[in-house]
Amino acid sequence: MTIRIVDYESTTAAADNIEQLRIAIKNQKSGLRKNNFSFSDLNTWIGRVPAIDDIDLGEWQSRNNAMAAYGLQQGTILEQINQLKERFGSSRIGVIMGSSTSSIDRTETAYRHLDDDGKLTKEFQQATVHNPHGPGLFIAHQTGVTGPTITINTACSSSAKVFATGQRWLNSHSVDAVLVGGVDTLCYSVLHGFDSLQLLSKDPCKPFDNDRDGINLGEASGYAILMRSEDCETDTGIELTGYGESSDAHHMSHPHPDGLGAQNAIQNALSMAQLSPRDIDYINLHGTSSQANDSIEGKLIGSLFPKTTQCSSTKAWMAHTLGAAGITEALIAIDAARTDLIPGSMNLNNLDQELDFSIQAKNMTRSMTHVMSNSFGFGGNNCCLVFSKVDG
């Protein structure tokens, strides 16, 4: 059974929607800015989406839900969901969201506004917001989908894994279409959390560069609609051909030194897609710009893939968007295959001298058939996706 991507959308600091993102990538225009998040004096750069600052969702209010709502307004995602609800019934559509923060931004705000007895004030008494399934509950509410709705919280692999779960749900015939998504927003937990791990860069990130010195954090939402190919009336001509999920079994916040877990995820994805490394035209790497990730991932890619496989990290456009990074980068890889444009690895001046694989700062025009996206998260949680252009 094959699974097609029917439609997709991405909202990041680099662009409000996928059409604008295409232009930002083509022009190598970054959305990063110096940290100006209120109350936070951390010396770093962030990928902020200011358009969500003033969105008011009433009882559903949180920055994360505002990000989810703003992303859902872009392109034709909502229109497509409404058509699918008509066609199959709203209970035959599933929602699978990925997030690492869920709406902890709102819990942080609530704690700054406790009443004199140290209790939550009325406007923050939001049970459906202050829990890890917040993103799933909100998107079901916002779309009117009444089928199974789940939230995957596996840190930075969350919204890559939504594709694997989506494929399994569709293959079980329990649903006829799945809206998969990812959403995460800037908040003090992640800014000060990553600062406590000394992982933040004081400059725009430089993935795989010899002089890289840390990551930037960002916010984003992304969506894709998946269906069994035989049920598709129109689609993007892109198939989800493989996924690989694995664990490092090594450390909560440090990747396996030999990239063993990542290697398993890549090999599982290739084997499911029935492809070998030389078949992969482009890989959107996890490439966070941390010392450890880029060194380990880069060595692994160099050992597994030939020089004909072009690679890049696109985090210098919108920063590391954590639980939204998986889908954001999967969609960049898909869009690359559809537009014949491989994004460069922006901000790369000198490749880490210990690394040897095909990566360059400049964009490249090339026709592609098979593309890959890597996502690795805390807890040693890995996911690799393979998408293939079948027509169109």
Place this chain on the structure above:
Amino acid sequence: MSSGQMRCSVKAVGAWGQNYTSWVELTELLSKGSTAENTSTSPKPEIIPANERRRAPLPVKLAVESSWQATQTAGIDPKELACVFVSGLGDTQLTDYMCKTLASENMQLSPTKFHNSVHNAAAGYWTISTGCMKAANSVAGFNESVSLALFEAFCQCIEENAPVLIAFYDSPVSEILKPLLKNDQSFSAAIIIEPSTSDDDNNILEMSVTSVSSDWPKLQLEANLHESYEKNPSARILSVLKLLADNSKDSISLPLSAETSIQLTLNNANF
């Protein structure tokens, strides 16, 4: 319109909660209504190395204890098991620590507490402690956490044709969030499922998804368990565990979403 049936067999159960420290003790509570003594507030899962165990948050210890018990009972090496961890509420004690610190002047977080605050901390500690490199999932479904995790794990078990460990766990909610999220009891249970291809398999659970809404089944439970079943999202797995404990051929219906439910039927019960 309903989906095709998914069939898995249940190989083993592990459990640790307010008034029981094993599946055997929970079975007695479920079938006889007797009350077991358990004065401990936290399990001490032996599989987590002692220095790591000291730093492990309560929800992690709950999930790992039940999971370890289930693999020991089944005689299955944890390295062979993909896993799905589900908690409806997350670690609200850590949320409380983070939000209090971030509302203070210095905003300085402990790096260990920060990496422990990810929802997949339990999956992380489990795979690290057991050396398991398989797929590890960590999901949340609020009030429907149990049915969604079962659905997800059944799809994975059948699609990947491989056994899956499912761990359900929620711990007492921090004071500030308690008016919203209610739960004040520790509950955890873990079950291991395998694809079932033969009618002769023991403990076959058949699942189908239907476009019919449903309420959680009413259960006759001992007082503490009843309290958990009402307020602890993960304790709703008691509806399935009671089927197993009663060794009865029976069906139950669990709400999966606003307009869907899962039907579960137990065949060849042998626990």
